[in-house]
Amino acid sequence: MLPRHAPAGMAMDDLLADFLTETHEGLTALDSALLRLERTPDDQPTLSEVFRLVHTIKGTCGFLGLARLEAVAHAAENVLGRYRDGSLPVTPAGISLILSSLDRIKAIVAGLEAAGAEPAGDDAPLIEALNAAAEGRSTPAAAPAAAPAAAPQAEAPAPAAAPPAEAPVAAAPDVPAAAAEATGGIAAPLTIRVAVDVLEDLMTLVSELVLTRNQLLQLARGHHSDAFAVPLQRLSHITSDLQEGVMKTRMQPIGNAWSKLPRLVRDLSIELGKKIELDMRGAQTELDRQVLELIRDPLTHMVRNSGDHGLETPEQRRAAGKPETGRILLNAYHEGGHIIIEVGDDGRGLPVERIRAKALANGLATEAELAQMHEREVLRFIFAPGFSTAQQVTSVSGRGVGMDVVKTNIEKIGGTVELSSKEGRGTTFTIKIPLTLAIVSALIVEAGGERFALPQIGVVELVRVAAGGANPGVSAGGANATAGAGGQDGGPRIERIKDAPVLRLRDRLLPLVSLAGLLRLPAPERQAEGFVAVMQVGGQAFGIILDRVFDTEEIVVKPVAPILRHVTMFSGNTILGDGSVIMILDPNGIGRAAGVGADAAGEDARRTATTAGGMRSDASASLLLFRAGDETPKAVPLGLVARLEDIPADRIEMSGATPVVQYRGALMPLIPVSPGWMRPDGAARQAVLVFTENDRAMGLMVDEILDVIDERLDIQPGSGRAGFIGSAVISGRVTEVLDTAWWLAQGGEDWFRTARSAAAGKSRPRLLMVEDSAFFRHLVVPALSAAGYEVMAVDGPAAALRLREEGHVFDAVVSDIEMPDMDGIAFAKAVRAGGAWEAMPLIALSSRAEPADVARGREAGFTDYVAKYDREALLQSLQDCLSASVAA
Template sequence: MVCGGGAPPQTIRVSVDVLEDLMMLVSELVLTRNQLLQLARNQGDSAFTVPLQRLSHITTDLQEGVMKTRMQPIGNAWAKLPRLVRDLGVELGKKISLEMRGAETELDRQVLELIKDPLTHMVRNSADHGLERPEDRARAGKPETGRIMLNARHEGGHIIIEIGDDGRGLSAEKIKQKVIAQGLATEAEVANMPEREVHRFIFRAGFSTAAAITSVSGRGVGMDVVKTNMERIGGTIDIRSREGFGTTFVIKIPLTLAIVSALIVESGSERFAIPQIGVVELVRVGGEGAAQLERIKDAPVLRLRDRLLPLVNLATLLQLQPAAEEASAFVVVTQVGGHVFGIIVDRVFDTEEIVVKPVAPILRHVTMFGGNTILGDGSVIMILDPNGIARATGLGTEGGEAEPERESGRPSHLLQSDAATALLLFRAGDAAPKAVPLGLVARLEDVERERIEIAGGQPLVQYRGKLMPLVPLSGHWDASMAPERQPVLVFSDGDRAMGLMVDEILDVVEDRLAVDGAGERPGYLGSVVVGGKVTELLDTAWWLRQAGEDWFGGSQRAAGQGRQVLLVEDSTFFRNLVVPALGAAGFVVTAVADAEEALRLRDAGAEFDAIVSDITMPGMDGFAFARVLRDGGPWRDLPLVALTGRVEPEDIARGREAGFTDYVGKFDRAALLESLTQCLAARVEA
């Protein structure tokens, strides 16, 4: 007997951790594929071209297959909304119906988790602010039951979500009155604003038109938080509203946060990636028949199809060396919310699928970056965030953007013991993994064995028109035993560069640095546990010294002239970077771990020419330390330089008030040397 029905679908339970590991492996495969394709392009006609194209197609298919295993219908995030709307209807005394379309639209599980709370808040907002009471709707000629509509759909590699209602809509006049009352804009400015621009004031922090505080909304928080959360995942939010007819919010978010398509550009001799989700079009400026840059009060603009487009010069914004001719460049037209602006870059390369890695904590305060990635040629480049660029320049913002959050009032810099650090994992010498903070690595290179030369027993390679010293991490380099392509970690400072020769690049991970100094040996700060494995943490400064003393700036050795400097820094890691840097410049450095130990040196009669101090330290912080020194004692008049990750204007002002002579950002070695030189010179003249 044969059964007529089809066999039931076969399923199997798989742990989420397994899927995450698969996604990570596919990400690394994509990076390797990109590297192989880059090599094939550089070699031109190669026997590997056809197999590599086949490998590329298979990698893409595999990537899509693994992505499908992470996909979940957006209806999972909507599951609790019907009951929420029913409860809100009872609480608010309103009749509300909820319509959901596109619940089967799938997106990455990670993205789904991040949008659940913002969507819930927006539905509550529609029920409370948007919909009228039944009697008010009847007087307006509307059905007594108000509608809230949710709609989701795929559109070109991203998801469009619409949350709308058929309620009262936004009152532009009420918003204008609130804007003027809060001093956000003048009456004349508001009068000339398009209605859509007026509506976008609701995205400002603390802005609310609610007449009274309720348990549902009107607490002065809400849409600004929703907007910030969407921007954190590379999304945008826009608004359409018509008074008396309703309001609709349109959210555009990426399908996944792991692998995205990006446009590679160059500015100031540095390359960057811009996610294609934020690119509207590319425009070539300068040259015969091309669009021309114009200036309005020294601000660059572009006349694009009879519309003036505000421009941001990326090199100027990031304080890079600008191209000689700004007029002959490219403009990447991007959109943030309802605002369109252009980013001026020097060159445009091709598009590439990139694996998004979290931005190093030392750069978390730089809002222009949304992460970093490794290109096919081994370069570590930053991913630009158009939303962050808009905030940094004042273009396309709703004003008054809050500063980046700081945990427990501490700056998010590389050296916090309680902050996660992006680490580059590799192997060298033995099988044990080793790590170095990613923020210190300028590039990853694969150097052909034939290019490596030996001079004075030192391996060298010609790198960007100069000789770059190579330091073998295993202690010795033998050309006969070396691989055909040698992995190298490149550290650069201005026009100087050196490379560490390693055996294999493993991964980029983000983890907290809990350094165990037991068994410490030269070249290593100690051990950390990364991914469940004991990993040796590189003492970067020690290896840099192996490349030659003048790597840190031998031309500045005379600056120190044997002057005595006291360094007060609680981080062992940072002390190991600063001490040799100052020592190479001719200073004699004494390093202590906290302010209390520094004061004990003072009371014991120790003498110094200058003091460099961290701000955020356990016990007595840098501000209190400065006040104690300035209150009296033998160190009262010494130059006191703050070395910290907090360099906002208010922090600098507070430091000056406490008694610091100068304020220098961490990892800015050149600024520290210049500051010490100037402070000591001024003291001699006085």
């Protein structure tokens, strides 16, 4: 049972653990302070400190409903109160009595820690003695502190000297572990508080150590000295571990930045006459304290805007067929090296036409320009300074300040903010920010003869372009991708439209910015090849033309010198391994300075190809081509690959018979595609395709990365070879297509449930897949396509129901269960409630496949329930459901 007044959503164990930590710290300080007070009875500061500490313990006890502790602390506080106001002199007998009460508190706390509840005991004699002392009467002898009944072996800790003020220590008492374990004890976490300045100094020293490490590695690469290779590699690993450890000391839960929002939403609800529910998810997601402080105000403003602008009044919501209570969602999670924060509401959405009219009235765009803009571009006018669609100014909003400041502050820390909105359904802002501002991963690039650092957080892919804008080589998908070598005819090429360079990349024209030209650097001599870094900044995409790309390096961010702060294309500077000082590029500033944005026509084309935010098996697919084992090319959907890594051979270790590598604070299994793989020797390097989903990662070792191309994936089922779903003709060559699910299962992680045997269907019906995870969409669609199905995948029930409203017809639907906004159970009920899809087979695909889950799914209307990802069982289920549907 939660204590009275306990914060909603907080477990009793968490509250008690925090209480124990704070109480042990206070008791340790009290022992020393009371002895000091006994020596100098007139020491008013010490007396005030003692009173405050006992008062804090008493107040916390009352909050948690710990009646016995509260009674003892309250009686001791009465005596100290008389000492503090001078109405009672401090005497050795009185100090002894207070120390006795502290011993009793320690004994009760020890019992609480061992059993999870206050032990039984009689404190009446001690309380009577304390009350008598407070009233100035003669004090009877206080009973000694008894050991708690619940844990007779527990002993109160001996008094300890107070730690230094700048680093107070909180430690658990000497309670044996067995007593605490005896399924309900609450152990106080062992913690030490360190001043922030000390942590900042440590971070600075680690940053300098990283720079020195980089310099040593650079020297070693230049001299090729084998004698230094092993110790330098060891130094590199230790430095990385130390860096990670120090970074953890700076990390704080993002919930600390949300702590004031429930009260803000409550007050806003009363002020605006609205019913508002605040749903906070991922509060334990950690990020750097410095970043936390910088996003606190933007998040507050966005939540305030959602409540004022976004949510309707109860009357308006009833009229729109919505619940009276509006909902604001705060969600945070890790993705790669950054944090994703979503701030959304289920309110009225942004008024596109009103924004368009306001932009015209404010002179932000002409009528012709607005007519050509995509809806998403129009919505981004809300980030313009002085822009507001509020019809009246209130104490909350309407003055046209706020969202521009939000965007500016987020971009200052290397982040981006995107928005999506649907009138009548709500608005969601998606913020992407780096985990830390101190050390970041960056590409070292060159333009105009100068080197720069380009933060990887904004790099979507890297394209190699030959002279004359001809053939590019590899581009690697994912938020932090890097490129390999190679190239094939018919790839993207640089073109010109009215003297403006653009890159025809897959289904869109991408505007390009010459970094050398933007920074007025001397144009390089014509060279055989160059690179384009494809950047995503908010809702805009553009390419930066580069002369060379060197390598990925972890860089220490130093602030920009005051003389260069007016140059908005730079976000800082750093020192490379060779001692060179280079500038760190700011993609946001480059985009603003160049005035480029995503091509609307290309965006429309992409939307057509991926209806409702999903993907289709009969549309062209981005494929990563590679070679492994033999000369036959192999392919995997690019959307599945999180990163391409080129790992030094000496970093590959063995865990039993499995090769592994230390990757981002964990051991990542490496699975060789070649059956006869042997660990490379010497200075060799291993190409690895990295697959990630949530906190899981697996690396697929290949011989050589060939290319990335866009081509329709028409898979012919293979001969049943394990690990491959079939073959396809890609770029004129027979190419084997990997069964990624099979390879993921070899990594030892429980990515999917155990597979069952079944035969694949032979027909080609149309399927709709509803799955919020892009990873699983890219995983399942090729497998179902290879089995003979025509598949369309969408990212959620809302998109699926829109397809029903638009008249799309499918033979069956495969749906995930656990999805945001509307889950699979609600989706099934909506489908079965009536309409064109009412009788269509529905198959649930979920990681939760216990009997109770299956029963719940069938009750909601699912025809069948399959464990995720049991490919063979899914194919069998589809065959059975479709056969039954035809027979009916």
